[in-house]
Amino acid sequence: MSVEPFSPIGALGRLNPFHWSAGLVLRGLAELEVADHLAAGPRTAAELAVLVGAHAPSLERFLRVCVLHGAVEPAPDGAFALTADGHLLRSDVPSLRGFVIAVNAPGMTRPWERVADVVRTGRPATEDVWGVDHWEYYATHPDEGRYYAQTCASLAEEAGRALAASVGFDGVRTLVDVGGGPGAALAAVLHAHPHVTGVVQELPWAVPHVHELLAAERLAHRVEVVTGDFRAGVPAGGDAYLLKNVLCDLDDDAAAALLRRCRDAAGPDVPVWVLDWEYGPQTSHVHANDVEFMVLSGGRARSRAEYADLLRGAGFAAVRQLRLAGWERAPIALVEARRDPNSVRPDRTELP
Missing domain, CATH: 3.40.50.150 (Vaccinia Virus protein VP39)
Structure with missing residues (x-):
């Protein structure tokens, strides 16, 4: 098998070590409740910023990344519209909003930082990270427990x-x-x-x-x-x-x-x-x-x-x-x- 000359930019596109950020982006979108405010139709970032209590320039940059992950899409006049998948992040209908927040919250993401140790030892990481097991963690983190439920x-x-x-x-x-x-x-x-x-x-x-x-x-x-x-x-x-x-x-x-x-x-x-x-x-x-x-x-x-x-x-x-x-x-x-x-x-x- 021939090996192409090393290109950092090309390698990043194939390996995609930033994939972890996709879940955190969707979690942020869910927590801001942007999907609820786009359900009735497209809005600009400035309009959404007032509704969700956000910094408008930062929200616009954030929404462009959400386009990349398929939750929103560009609309005329610089607005953003909700995609079919984006409706799954709404809080006012049956959805996956709680799921997206829970699986990207610290109770689940922090143990993943020690995945190499888990592979080496065969032992789960949650207790090493939090001092309690996976279930007991939610007893002291009720907000995450609600989303986990x-x-x-x-x-x-x-x-x-x-x-x-x-x-x-x-x-x-x-x-x-x-x-x-x-x-x-x-x-x-x-x-x-x-x-x-x-x-x-x-x-x-x-x-x-x-x-x-x-x-x-x-x-x-x-x-x-x-x-x-x-x-x-x-x-x-x-x-x-x-x-x-x-x-x-x-x-x-x-x-x-x-x-x-x-x-x-x-x-x-x-x-x-x-x-x-x-x-x-x-x-x-x-x-x-x-x-x-x-x-x-x-x-x-x-x-x-x-x-x-x-x-x-x-x-x-x-x-x-x-x-x-x-x-x-x-x-x-x-x-x-x-x-x-x-x-x-x-x-x-x-x-x-």
């Missing part, structure tokens, strides 16, 4: 609708959503199946966001909210259990321990549904997600076979892959497992 909700609602259409709920009276975020996936299931009630287990900092979402969805009377850490225990008595995008945040040992807790909380014929990122052989955005989990929490994306192995190792006998309605091409695994009645409980010890 919005992130979970924006991704979970659609997944919940797909789950509701993919598995049988006829025999399910109570669905336990373990580490369920604000409860958006559970809410989607309850809307689709009016006979089902729910339980959401979440950490103390997240519980107010659960109550807020359930009130907005008019489902508070059908859901019990349990404050607790699934690393210590899981609510018992459910007719089905859901782990949606939970195992991806855990390493294999922690994931196996959680599955054993779910096994013991569930009855012998109670299904446990794992809905999570699927890691395949072809390079895709899931590989980027996988490294994100590695950096932030020590977790990982897994293949369907790896999910099945984890479940069987945790004492689940009947493990089967299910089709996720409408998401057949998505890199998402849906695995159902039921407890092996002959498996050893963790409070028993096998003697040699």
Whole structure:
């Protein structure tokens, strides 16, 4: 392979080490709420500066970079207009605004500064950076926690609708959503199946966001909210259990321990549904997600076979892959497992 003469400018165009700034630009646009003020039509930077409380010359320079990233586009007379993707940053409609702010906020970006250390050691960086793990961080950073909850909700609602259409709920009276975020996936299931009630287990900092979402969805009377850490225990008595995008945040040992807790909380014929990122052989955005989990929490994306192995190792006998309605091409695994009645409980010890 021939090597072209080194050109710094040409190399920067190919390698693009400034790619990190794209997320921060979109975060800034979201925080300024520019999209809200452009929703009705184009405006100049000077007009927007008055509305968002910004320095007009700086805002104009900033908006030109936002054009580069596809959120706004030039309009006649020096104005700027919102693109279709730019509408995803609005605060007054369902959008990805909270997601964009959360994933580009310090809780997620600062650990990435130590990605080389993570690769060297195999240990996540969050605790080294902040002194607490990925989940505890949001207890002391409530503004970021609010946006993180919005992130979970924006991704979970659609997944919940797909789950509701993919598995049988006829025999399910109570669905336990373990580490369920604000409860958006559970809410989607309850809307689709009016006979089902729910339980959401979440950490103390997240519980107010659960109550807020359930009130907005008019489902508070059908859901019990349990404050607790699934690393210590899981609510018992459910007719089905859901782990949606939970195992991806855990390493294999922690994931196996959680599955054993779910096994013991569930009855012998109670299904446990794992809905999570699927890691395949072809390079895709899931590989980027996988490294994100590695950096932030020590977790990982897994293949369907790896999910099945984890479940069987945790004492689940009947493990089967299910089709996720409408998401057949998505890199998402849906695995159902039921407890092996002959498996050893963790409070028993096998003697040699």
